[in-house]
Amino acid sequence: MSGDGEQLMLEGLPQPKRRARPAVGGVPLAEHLPVARVCVDLVPAHLDRVFEYLVPAALADTAVPGTRVKVRFGAQDVNGYVLERVAEADHDGTLVPVRRVVSAEPVLTPQVARLARAVADRWAGTLNDVLRLAVPARHARVEAEAPTEPQDPEPPSPSATAWAPYRGGAAFLQHVTSGGAPRAVWSALPGTAGERWPDAIAQAVAACVLGGRGALVVVPDARDIDRVLAALADAGIPRWTPGTRGGAVRLAADDGPAVRYRSFLAALRGQASVVVGTRASAFAPVADLGLAVVWDDGDPLHAEPRAPYPHVREVLALRSELEQCALLVAAHGRSVDAQSLVESGWAREVAADRATTRARAPRVQALTSVELAREGPAAAARLPAPAWRTLRDRLADGPVLVQVPRAGYVPAVACGRCRAAARCGECHGPLGLTTADGVPTCGWCGRLATDWRCTECGGGALRSVRVGSERTAEELGRAFPGVPIRVSGARAAGGVLASVADVPAVVVATPGAEPVAPGGYAAALLLDAAVSTAGASLRTGEDALRRWLTAAALVRPASAGGTVVLVGDAEERVTQALVRWDPSGYASRELAERAELALPPAVRMAAVTGSRDAVDTLLSRLDLADAEILGPVPVGVAEQGALEPDVRAVVRVPRTRGAALARALSASLAVRSARREGGTVRAQMDPAELG
Template sequence: MGEHSAGDRPDDDSTAPAEQLEIAVAAARKAAKSAKPRKPPALAAELPVARVVVDKALSHLDQYFDYAVPETMAETAQPGVRVRVRFGGHAAGDRRRGGGLIDGIVVDRLAASDYSGPLARIERVLSPEPVLPARMLDLARAVADRYAGTLADVLSLALPPRHARVETEPAIDPLPAPGRPEPGSWARYADGPRLLEALAAGESPRTVWTALPGPTWPGEIALLLAAVLASGRGGIVVLPDGKAVARVDEAMEQLLGRGHHIALTAEVGPEERYRRWLAVSRGTVKAVVGTRAAMFAPVADLGLVALWDDGDTAHSELHAPQPHVREVLVMRALREQAAFLVGGLTTSVDAAQLVRSGWAQPVEADRARVREAAPLLRTVGDFDLARDDAARVARLPTMAWDVARRALESGPVLVQVPRRGYVPHAACLRCRASARCTACVGPLELTSSEGALVCSWCGRHEVGWRCAECGGAKLRANVVGARRTAEELGRAFPRVPVRTSGRDAVLATVPDVPALVVATPGAEPVAADGYAAALLLDGWLLLNRPDLRAGEEALRRWLGAASLVRPASEGGAVVIIAEPTLRAVQALVRWDPQGYARTELAERAELGLPPVSRMASVTGSPTAVAELMRLVRLPEGAETLGPVPAPPPRSPQAPANTRTSRARSKSAAARAAIERPPAPASDAPGLWTPGRQAPEPPPEERRERLLIRVAPGRGAELAAALKSAQALWMSRGPAETVWVRMDPLDIG
């Protein structure tokens, strides 16, 4: 066959491809202009307007928005359901300019809107499942107002992500209410039986419970829930971690069996958590035991809200607007006429304030019961250490070594070490100056006996370190961590197994056999029959933290460990290495957390410090803090403290007043930033270090912190003023980030 040129092809089109495209576009435009606009679907005949809270966590957009309800969604777009709407467009009725699709929740249906312009229509009802009843909306609004936050932020904390498959599963009928429980171990408390009777009778007492040492408190919490279930009402118990939830969960199953309660924790996974949350929302289960997020569990006919160990920082939400579980449960108790209980092995100063104000009543055991349940407590102070030759060369003073040796004949021994790691803080052997990173001036730590120096701030490996003061190259341990302690104890007791429990691997329980259990505070496992003894090392490290709550926190950590030890009548003993004249140490020896809290509260009242007063913190660059404060109209009598230099964030994380991802990433870096204990002031960049000054950070990285204090009763005004200032700040367009927080935990 011969070759053909392009002009010889039989299907050749003389029009070029570009000309064909222009013709097609022109024809399409002409057809679009001549086409008649489609008539929009009819609106609902009754209540055609839906009031929606949209998923936009910006202070100047913290309001409800009205949308039109199509006739096809008249039955499904009911208050409490999730919807998809268009938001941010110029013309609400124009799909092409109506903004992007975002999630929202219908909060009300109205006959008409007070907005005069055209209303955008609801695009889709995601699910007919009501997830936000009116009582929970009211609570979320109150929480947002108290913490100067937005409703959208609070709802992101209160509502778990949706899983459509779970909503299609059939509901299970609820079990009948159990009978009234017997007092059990509550008989050891003067008002314990009366408390159970009041709950079972449908009353709503408010109590601050100081639990006796020992393993009985999970069963006592289970009795509280059983009593409130017997009255036909529901209950919520919030605990600081999954380990504590597991203990109460097990106690509930032993007392009532399965089906009367559920456990809400992150460990169960998002789908299972949504399944359990729906069981509560639908009324299948009326008792909830869980961690922080359980404070928003939508329990109907709520009869009891309870909180265990309210001094634990895990009860303070990390995401905006950072509410505290205790305050949220107080608000729920008031709004839903429910009983309130805050309990723990110790009494927080905030709980003592509830008793002092008369809002709650104490539930305590008499001194004879306390002495009967507590172990023998002994102290090793500075004077004892100076006279102890063994303490200079060994990790344990002679008294602690003798107690551990005798206790290992009958059971395990707990060793509490305040710091994790191997050597978390090193110093020059010659001049004692802290070992600092040459890049960021952060403290250097040793990860093992043969490991390199690593900066605990930036993670940089320091090779060939030399002291900046004297040029020395040898190091000493300023602070010894849990792993180094375990290594040294293994050499001191060569025939005894050594177990460790900390952030990397937390043990829930240990067998009742001789062993040394080295744990960081809060990670102490439970021994089957109690520990034979406990050694509380480096007490000065907990007490020397530059924090208003340092003594309170130290006492809470010590009592938590000592309560796992057998009573003195069974040979249980606790040795604490700390100066015995200090108030917190004396409170431990006497086992008197109530007295310590009352004394601490009286001192704070004299100084006008929380919880007697309300405080807020504003943190950011000097320019941003000054600009925001110019916009704030502070309440009468408000007092500003500072500003003072604030250390920059050690790792990237969302600020308190900005929105974080709903997924809330749990990467290793994020966990490290969240779980790292507060560093002493000398570890903060920008502050003085021994012998030299930290290099000045760039101006854009400098941060200042300002505290605002108001008298009791003016906290709501302060929160409203700060929120209004933030709204004005954000409405002006892109601006620097400013961290605003009500009731900051750390004001040291």
């Protein structure tokens, strides 16, 4: 076994002659390309390199690049992937043979292997960490299913009707169909059936398939997968089934290991030409990939919570460059990162003009304290009179959506006397109520605070601080007797609703759980706007605007009476961006401010979190002259038994030096791993949260 190191020779000396490797232990070796370079499934960062093994003659036809194998490493058998076969080894020492081939299915394609290496390098991770995200676990029964002779489907019907209102939309599709690799950032508008974002994405995918290439669509959740698959079927690309060729497969972890692996193999074997899935599907082995699409790139579900923490948008951007495929970054809003792609010239903007935007969007009204001043004391109501009248009047024309930023009943309570936040006596977590007459419950440890007393004034009465979706639905049910009240959310009794009927009803939903009304909502109320923009995160305003636009896009246009009411004193610039329906303008201003303040995405950053000694030691090895180190500063509270809390340091470099920062950080982590340094530490490139 060997790493990537090379023995240097003095100039002029004869090069050593490599000898053919004899049989090892009496086992004959493969006559053709007898050396396999293997990525071994090892956790330590200092072992993130390729190791060489001999290929026995018995495995010559099965140990091909991309297959899963078992190899000997030290005193144990470990898993690995064959990356390539070569005639001669770089290592001059003794090699050991591959133990066995786990599966003859080459599940790791050269394109995905190259992408995984690029992702690991960009985010200062290891190749093994990325491959765990990219390749699903093997399901032997599915792999052994007898293949049937596939039947070629009818070609999709070319159409670009959903793209007609957008500048550059039709040109983008033509470029994709002709085999080009354009890169675009698209701001989607609301629309009727056939004009909505799933329809437009389906038409782009159909254009790619018509040109003879495959396509990949990555969306935040399972509901979006279903919407895209339905639109693809309408565009002439049906769901793939065994025995067919060229359809679309669904690739999501929630489907279970067997279903997911079957879909993965269909794409790998070229039976399915389109993959629609969630985060991990960004690595799907689509044959001859021509178009990659990410929908709603600002959704936090696109950020991988496991090391090395890559983001779907950036993974697909890397894939676009490596495989020369088209890329479409799409959303109702506009993330600052996507705006950066546009302003740098890396991607082109696809958007509608102002006249088209006004014709397609609903009327938006912001009920701030200034707007409600004439209401007197009633202006402080959570549902002020103008919002109540909008709800009442628009219910006659169809369903009305009410978006509430928090789930539950009353997720946070305070002392009724001094208004200090109510905290758990055991872990100091926030207390909340699950029902009107329930006992306060800790949101962290789940303990019941049956005899709670305020530590500030000794009072025992509680008052609500934040009202959740369940309490909102209860209040609206009393205000509108006889009107159906539907609640949609992950913690709701009925879960997340996919759709609601076009009949009068009040639909209360948390952000991201808004069901679709086929004919569009008659109106939408966006409550507690101040809560949505009150966070300290760098992306608070961007996220609030994205959530509001996503809900507002489900409402009918203003010409059909569609109305959106924003209730509360939210941050002024975010409010105005919603009223004007101008996500790109807001993102452009945010990007300019971040460039002035040297904040992402104008710069590259790495967050290093852990025990103080470990963080200090890791940072001391970063040899970057142009790096700026901020901190370390304490984060959180000390865990039980710890002398002090963990600390966090942020390393900042110019954007052009991001690759150098990732290399330096990766090298320092490798040294830490090799030396088995104590303490705990976690390093993350481009963290979503800096607080």
